[in-house]
Amino acid sequence: MAYAYLFKYIIIGDTGVGKSCLLLQFTDKRFQPVHDLTIGVEFGARMITIDGKQIKLQIWDTAGQESFRSITRSYYRGAAGALLVYDITRRDTFNHLTTWLEDARQHSNSNMVIMLIGNKSDLESRREVKKEEGEAFAREHGLIFMETSAKTASNVEEAFINTAKEIYEKIQEGVFDINNEANGIKIGPQHAATNSTMGGSQGGQQAGGGCC
Amino acid sequence: MDFLRGVMGSKPAGPQPTGAETIQKLCDRVASSTLLEDRRDAVRALKSLSKKYRLEVGTMSMDHLVRILQTDRSDTEILGYALDTLYNIVCNDEEEEQDDSEEENQQKQEDDLGAQFTDKFIQEPENITLLLTLLEEFDFHVRWPGVKLLTALLKSQCAQVQGIVLVSPMGVSRLMDLLADSREVIRNDGLLLLQQLTKGNAAIQKIVAFENAFERLLDIITEEGSSDGGIVVEDCLLLLLNLLKNNSSNQNFFKEGSYIQKMKPWFEVGDDNSGWSAQKVTNLHLMLQLVRVLVSPVNSPGATASCQKAMFQCGLLQQLCTILMATGVPADILTETINTVSEVIRGSEVNQDYFASVNAPSNPPRPAIVVLLMSMVNERQPFVLRCAVLYCFQCFLYKNQKGQGEIVATLLPSTIDANSISAGQLLCGGLFSADSLSNWCAAVALAHALQDNLTQKEQLLRVQLATSLGKPPVSLLQQCTNILSQGDKLNRRGSRVQTKVGLLMLLCTWISNCPIAVMHFLHNQDNVPFLTGQISENLGEDERLVQGLCALLLGICIYYNDNSLENYTKEKLKQLIEKRIGKENFVEKLAFITKHELYSRAAQKPQPAFSTPEHMLFDHEFTKLVKELEGMITKAVLRSSEEEKKEEEVKKTLEQHDSIVTQYKELIREQDSQINELKKQVTALTSQTENLESTITQQLSQIQQHKDQYNILKLKLGKDTQQAGNQAEAAHVNGLQPEELSQLRERLEEVQRQNQLLQTQLTEKDSLITSLKAEGVPSVEDSTSEVTELRKEVEGLKAQLQSQTAEITQLQNERQELLRGSEPTVAVPAEESVYKEKIAELESRLSAQTTENQKLKGEVKTLLESKESMEKDLASATSTSAILQAEKNKLQQEVQESKKEQDDLLMLLADQDQKILNLKQRLKDLGEPIEDEDELDSRDQFEDDDEEEEEEECDE
Numbered sequence A: 001m002a003y004a005y006l007f008k009y010i011i012i013g014d015t016g017v018g019k020s021c022l023l024l025q026f027t028d029k030r031f032q033p034v035h036d037l038t039i040g041v042e043f044g045a046r047m048i049t050i051d052g053k054q055i056k057l058q059i060w061d062t063a064g065q066e067s068f069r070s071i072t073r074s075y076y077r078g079a080a081g082a083l084l085v086y087d088i089t090r091r092d093t094f095n096h097l098t099t100w101l102e103d104a105r106q107h108s109n110s111n112m113v114i115m116l117i118g119n120k121s122d123l124e125s126r127r128e129v130k131k132e133e134g135e136a137f138a139r140e141h142g143l144i145f146m147e148t149s150a151k152t153a154s155n156v157e158e159a160f161i162n163t164a165k166e167i168y169e170k171i172q173e174g175v176f177d178i179n180n181e182a183n184g185i186k187i188g189p190q191h192a193a194t195n196s197t198m199g200g201s202q203g204g205q206q207a208g209g210g211c212c
Numbered sequence B: 001m002d003f004l005r006g007v008m009g010s011k012p013a014g015p016q017p018t019g020a021e022t023i024q025k026l027c028d029r030v031a032s033s034t035l036l037e038d039r040r041d042a043v044r045a046l047k048s049l050s051k052k053y054r055l056e057v058g059t060m061s062m063d064h065l066v067r068i069l070q071t072d073r074s075d076t077e078i079l080g081y082a083l084d085t086l087y088n089i090v091c092n093d094e095e096e097e098q099d100d101s102e103e104e105n106q107q108k109q110e111d112d113l114g115a116q117f118t119d120k121f122i123q124e125p126e127n128i129t130l131l132l133t134l135l136e137e138f139d140f141h142v143r144w145p146g147v148k149l150l151t152a153l154l155k156s157q158c159a160q161v162q163g164i165v166l167v168s169p170m171g172v173s174r175l176m177d178l179l180a181d182s183r184e185v186i187r188n189d190g191l192l193l194l195q196q197l198t199k200g201n202a203a204i205q206k207i208v209a210f211e212n213a214f215e216r217l218l219d220i221i222t223e224e225g226s227s228d229g230g231i232v233v234e235d236c237l238l239l240l241l242n243l244l245k246n247n248s249s250n251q252n253f254f255k256e257g258s259y260i261q262k263m264k265p266w267f268e269v270g271d272d273n274s275g276w277s278a279q280k281v282t283n284l285h286l287m288l289q290l291v292r293v294l295v296s297p298v299n300s301p302g303a304t305a306s307c308q309k310a311m312f313q314c315g316l317l318q319q320l321c322t323i324l325m326a327t328g329v330p331a332d333i334l335t336e337t338i339n340t341v342s343e344v345i346r347g348s349e350v351n352q353d354y355f356a357s358v359n360a361p362s363n364p365p366r367p368a369i370v371v372l373l374m375s376m377v378n379e380r381q382p383f384v385l386r387c388a389v390l391y392c393f394q395c396f397l398y399k400n401q402k403g404q405g406e407i408v409a410t411l412l413p414s415t416i417d418a419n420s421i422s423a424g425q426l427l428c429g430g431l432f433s434a435d436s437l438s439n440w441c442a443a444v445a446l447a448h449a450l451q452d453n454l455t456q457k458e459q460l461l462r463v464q465l466a467t468s469l470g471k472p473p474v475s476l477l478q479q480c481t482n483i484l485s486q487g488d489k490l491n492r493r494g495s496r497v498q499t500k501v502g503l504l505m506l507l508c509t510w511i512s513n514c515p516i517a518v519m520h521f522l523h524n525q526d527n528v529p530f531l532t533g534q535i536s537e538n539l540g541e542d543e544r545l546v547q548g549l550c551a552l553l554l555g556i557c558i559y560y561n562d563n564s565l566e567n568y569t570k571e572k573l574k575q576l577i578e579k580r581i582g583k584e585n586f587v588e589k590l591a592f593i594t595k596h597e598l599y600s601r602a603a604q605k606p607q608p609a610f611s612t613p614e615h616m617l618f619d620h621e622f623t624k625l626v627k628e629l630e631g632m633i634t635k636a637v638l639r640s641s642e643e644e645k646k647e648e649e650v651k652k653t654l655e656q657h658d659s660i661v662t663q664y665k666e667l668i669r670e671q672d673s674q675i676n677e678l679k680k681q682v683t684a685l686t687s688q689t690e691n692l693e694s695t696i697t698q699q700l701s702q703i704q705q706h707k708d709q710y711n712i713l714k715l716k717l718g719k720d721t722q723q724a725g726n727q728a729e730a731a732h733v734n735g736l737q738p739e740e741l742s743q744l745r746e747r748l749e750e751v752q753r754q755n756q757l758l759q760t761q762l763t764e765k766d767s768l769i770t771s772l773k774a775e776g777v778p779s780v781e782d783s784t785s786e787v788t789e790l791r792k793e794v795e796g797l798k799a800q801l802q803s804q805t806a807e808i809t810q811l812q813n814e815r816q817e818l819l820r821g822s823e824p825t826v827a828v829p830a831e832e833s834v835y836k837e838k839i840a841e842l843e844s845r846l847s848a849q850t851t852e853n854q855k856l857k858g859e860v861k862t863l864l865e866s867k868e869s870m871e872k873d874l875a876s877a878t879s880t881s882a883i884l885q886a887e888k889n890k891l892q893q894e895v896q897e898s899k900k901e902q903d904d905l906l907m908l909l910a911d912q913d914q915k916i917l918n919l920k921q922r923l924k925d926l927g928e929p930i931e932d933e934d935e936l937d938s939r940d941q942f943e944d945d946d947e948e949e950e951e952e953e954c955d956e
Ligand SMILES: Nc1nc2c(ncn2[C@@H]2O[C@H](COP(=O)(O)OP(=O)(O)OP(=O)(O)O)[C@@H](O)[C@H]2O)c(=O)[nH]1
Pocket: A013, A014, A015, A016, A017, A018, A019, A020, A021, A022, A032, A033, A034, A035, A036, A037, A038, A039, A062, A063, A064, A065, A119, A120, A121, A122, A123, A148, A149, A150, A151, A152
């Protein structure tokens, strides 16, 4: 499939917070109830549409276990977006965010968009971290924030897509150097062509809106 | 320099220093010399000695060399020498000729040496990190030997070095930069380094892929001319294989990155026959392997399916089929292409359909399947090619009921096409040819046309073969057993066992799970005795597999027996086994199949791959069948008939139980749905209740609020009426001060508003009054004049009345007189009649006047009445005006009052302002910075609560 842009993402956060489940829900629309410890990293991909443009997301789901930390660090530099995940039912995973963030900031390119995710929002009765706390952390560190459930799929699409929107906006603003693939962004093979047709169809839509 | 000449040059006089001594001296110089040049010379000398005196240089100089790498970072020349030297002592693959003819295990010792020095070097993991840093140095003299050294270290201690690289920050990423080096030597050696680095390490493979390796490698391959390219292409392909083999994550990434599409042009080799160089064959071979890695049967079915789909969609499969049918393609490329096509179509309906439609460019055009099968049953074709064709045929039929039907149909009388060679004909030909390999391949191929397909198993029973002229045709099934039973008379090129095994596998597949076929098989009286004979005989080692398979076949006859043949019911067959073979013996023979050394190898993967033609014994699908049936048959045979009966009964009761259970299950399901319904209701009701509760709570809180307000108001009211000075109360009320102020402001505003309203009302009323007055005055005057008029009229009427009354009195008097005068004049009748007339006239005049008088009286009365009502009207109008006047007065008074109130409030505000100013002044005087006015204001109010309170109270 032809795409206008390709974004590379990483998913990071403590073990068991639901990183692999989020990816699986996003790519396969499935939920995996048993914890299948990720060894190293696993790859997943999906196409999304933003602003009428096809965008390919290539996602590397990393292992949260401490012993894999040195391996997973290799993935920070080449990523355009990161989903930093904690588990709202386990405060320790929230407490570790600072460490994760420091690590990410140190090893990634400075423009990497980070989305903070409080996962397992379906387990309201076992909640240990208030939504407000997540919001406050995100505000303090300049991140986008969302609560998700990989189980019910609530906000999962949004989490991945909103991150892409942020990256897309940064591209429009000229913040990203899109010609340097090390930033985790690639322009699609038929980008120019796609662009012009997109412009046309948008114009058409406007005309349609006018006559209705 | 002198001593160097001593070491290397021709023999000078005097005692020769040993190699070790020289190296020691050089090491000392490397360690202690303060002159860079001196150190550099010494390292260079070590380098030149490092091959001949590998052990000595390695043992003595490694630490010194590492130190040079650490400290002399600015001099690329010395770094280069040091790296070269380290490379020489670590590296094993010494291409050079060994001096003299030394012992055979020389190479082995060399290997040990390399491993030993590598161990020593990586004992300090820092050394690897150091090396990785040096690779960032662009200078050729550093980078190149650096690459070679790291490659050598990886070669000799792969896992450990990989481990260290993996944990050094950005280690792998840095090595990826080598592929971008413009100097070919470095790029090419970088490829070799990455090959070693990625060997068997999934984590590194993934990072390398993440660093865009696929893109770069595919670009290099294209730049270098794809399959026509040189060894660089080969190295790229090897690295790609490393990255993809057994790495599902990378395979997925490769597919998602649309790289499969980029592989398609690799196979556009066409018919131009520009020659097949050895390099090209190697390259193409690797390219085919890459395709196979992506669609391997060992991958997850989903992953393979999506790659297969992509390969069809981008035309890669079509391209491969072109190679398949092209001429002049080297045999091993052709073989590998067939294997590749096999796996690209295996289990994929679309791809299988496409493959069935491919025709060979022969005259007349034949289906590719037929052409391939011709090779399979052709003894002159290479063994591997024949195996590949079999694999291709198996993959074509794998999970392909339609394809199976088409193949079987070519053998059926109704659909047979006599004019052209068909797949079925070729298979039958192979089955009964004199070549055991053809027999085996054809039998297995036919078995695959029946795999998991009951319809085709039954259809194939219809096939009749014409044997020799004059004799009646014989069924295919029977022909197979006939050949089997020919035993030693069987004349075959190759191995008799191979033929038998092939046929037995076909028969087992055919009749398993198909009672009709079992019946057909048992129907021939010779078959069972043949099987029991084979199993019970004491045969040689190589026939034991045949015995096992015969036992399996007999077992299937029992297991899938529907007892429709009286002589060969389950029970009778079991008795036969017990009598002729013995149960234990039978089971033992059966078990031999899985114990065969080739069995487990075939069970591993679907591809028929055998090291020699003799090893061609087991088919992969057949091993699955054995696994499935062995246990069941063993059980069936070992069980006694009583046990069987009991079991049957148990089965029956179980079935009964089952039906009961099913009933209960149904009931439970019903109840479950009821419960669910009820639960839903409960939820709905609960949420309703919750809603109601929350409404109540809301209302309660509203009520509370109202109460509070009420209390505050009451409090205020109380405060208003009370005398000031109650401390507690004052404090309490102070708390409300700011609130009250705003309330006051509000009230002020309200009063002003009221004021305004009243004024407008007043104006309205004023004007109303004026208008009323204007209206009212003339009306009164009007009525008065009317009254006067009426009075006058009344007066007139009265006068008239009086005059008439007087007239009447006069007339009465006259009449009296007349009456008195007439009495004496009675006698005068004429005169009397005149009088009488005159009286009558008078009397009528009188009565007329009386009625007129009456009428006038009524008129007066009505006039009086109307006058009265007018007077009333007048009175009410006057009183209205009076009321209005009073109201106006009252309103004016009110306005006056509110004005006064307003004035008071204004005064209060002015007071406060003054106070604020004072306080500000005071603060200023005290040197306190004055903040925002509002803030200060409010604070001020708080501070002055008490005073203000009092003032306010006075005001109110
Ligand atoms: N209830 C609930 N469970 C979840 C959710 N997401 C994940 N889980 C469960 O949490 C466990 C861990 O999920 P994973 O996705 O494997 O965790 P991970 O973050 O990938 O862990 P590592 O691979 O070790 O880093 C699994 O048992 C999931 O079923 C969620 O949104 N809701």
